[in-house]
Amino acid sequence: MQREQVIVVKLGTSVLTGGTDKLDKAHMVELVRQCCELKKQGHHVILVSSGAVAAGREQLLKPCGRSLIDKQMLAAIGQGQLIHIWQSLFALYGVNVGQMLLTRADVDDRERYLNARDTLNALLNYDVVPIINENDAVATSEIKVGDNDNLSALVAILANANKLLLLTDQEGLFTSDPRTNADATLIGEVTHINDELRQLAGGSGTNLGTGGMATKLQAADIARRAGVEVIIAKGAGKNVILKCMSDELPGTRFLKLTAPKDGRKKWLLAGPKSTGQIVIDAGAISALQNKGASLLAKGVTNAFGRFERGDLIDLIDTKNQVIARGLTRFSSTEVNKIKGAHSNQIGELLEYDSGAEVLHRDDLVLL
Ligand SMILES: Nc1ncnc2c1ncn2[C@@H]1O[C@H](COP(=O)(O)OP(=O)(O)O)[C@@H](O)[C@H]1O
Numbered sequence: 001m002q003r004e005q006v007i008v009v010k011l012g013t014s015v016l017t018g019g020t021d022k023l024d025k026a027h028m029v030e031l032v033r034q035c036c037e038l039k040k041q042g043h044h045v046i047l048v049s050s051g052a053v054a055a056g057r058e059q060l061l062k063p064c065g066r067s068l069i070d071k072q073m074l075a076a077i078g079q080g081q082l083i084h085i086w087q088s089l090f091a092l093y094g095v096n097v098g099q100m101l102l103t104r105a106d107v108d109d110r111e112r113y114l115n116a117r118d119t120l121n122a123l124l125n126y127d128v129v130p131i132i133n134e135n136d137a138v139a140t141s142e143i144k145v146g147d148n149d150n151l152s153a154l155v156a157i158l159a160n161a162n163k164l165l166l167l168t169d170q171e172g173l174f175t176s177d178p179r180t181n182a183d184a185t186l187i188g189e190v191t192h193i194n195d196e197l198r199q200l201a202g203g204s205g206t207n208l209g210t211g212g213m214a215t216k217l218q219a220a221d222i223a224r225r226a227g228v229e230v231i232i233a234k235g236a237g238k239n240v241i242l243k244c245m246s247d248e249l250p251g252t253r254f255l256k257l258t259a260p261k262d263g264r265k266k267w268l269l270a271g272p273k274s275t276g277q278i279v280i281d282a283g284a285i286s287a288l289q290n291k292g293a294s295l296l297a298k299g300v301t302n303a304f305g306r307f308e309r310g311d312l313i314d315l316i317d318t319k320n321q322v323i324a325r326g327l328t329r330f331s332s333t334e335v336n337k338i339k340g341a342h343s344n345q346i347g348e349l350l351e352y353d354s355g356a357e358v359l360h361r362d363d364l365v366l367l
């Protein structure tokens, strides 16, 4: 038998409704049966379940628009309904569920991130299936993750998961949207995610889903850096989850990368949106990538955005490619004063000496 694993299963609205305007409860039973089978095999299962807005629409029985406030109201109506269904279906197998509604703010702030991680681990330790969704009713655009694909990648990092299954209404990532291009072919395995691949992934082909393949690719990119294997597959039909586990289902598999061992570095991968960018030269890129060095002021050529000491920023090259992200030891004003300077000039330029490391190697992750 396979070693015990932590598996995050993300179920898109498309899977939960089968493309209709109602939750497909018969299929939800089938998905629950498989999750319970995985638990019986010794694995831990976490569900990231979309469907609150769809459940709200089904419940309201009145026409309702698609603006942010409409969706927030529908989610407020539907989330209770959704969790109630999951709870009663898992109860058929004697399994408890625990609801966690998160927003971006819960991962941005390190303290809140650790709290969420502790709750998630406690649920798993008590053999409960965590069921996670975005807290849509209160999440405004500033604090939203925005889509459950990216949310599920953050959850996979929080839970130190082995696998993330992104189940949707297509067999995986195709060379273009199969809804509009009948010649599109399935990409079976992805080893590198680059701009060329990103261009293949379009938005949602329906007005039910959020983000389409583009957000699934973003999610795969984040999760695989944290050492999580990611599979995009079709969530309809029998035994889809079990078949994903034994590689029997057609799908797109993203090979995992070596994860940083340090928990803080994993948080940096999942964590806050950057507040600025520091442009670094070729020498600095090579030192970071090949020697695991810290970033010194002399390798900095420019800084964009307004940031303070301790903020998360991206390190970019001259072509705007993000090389790394991390916590800066200087504000944007200070970086602009010391860029290009040698270590022994810093004290003079800033009138105080706080070292020449703009980003310490312990505070950054390479991308
Ligand atoms: N290259 C692509 N390969 C597969 N699907 C794609 C691609 N580009 C865009 N899509 C669209 O992404 C949709 C799935 O995403 P989405 O509608 O957000 O579903 P979900 O609710 O499962 O998240 C597909 O139905 C398809 O129309």
Ligand SMILES: N[C@@H](CCC(=O)OP(=O)(O)O)C(=O)O
Pocket (backbone or CB within 6 Å): 011, 012, 013, 014, 049, 050, 051, 052, 053, 054, 075, 133, 134, 136, 146, 147, 148, 149, 208, 209, 210, 211, 212
């Ligand atoms: N949080 C929303 C779903 C957001 C979302 O990403 O939807 P989907 O693209 O269907 O996974 C809901 O519960 O309706």
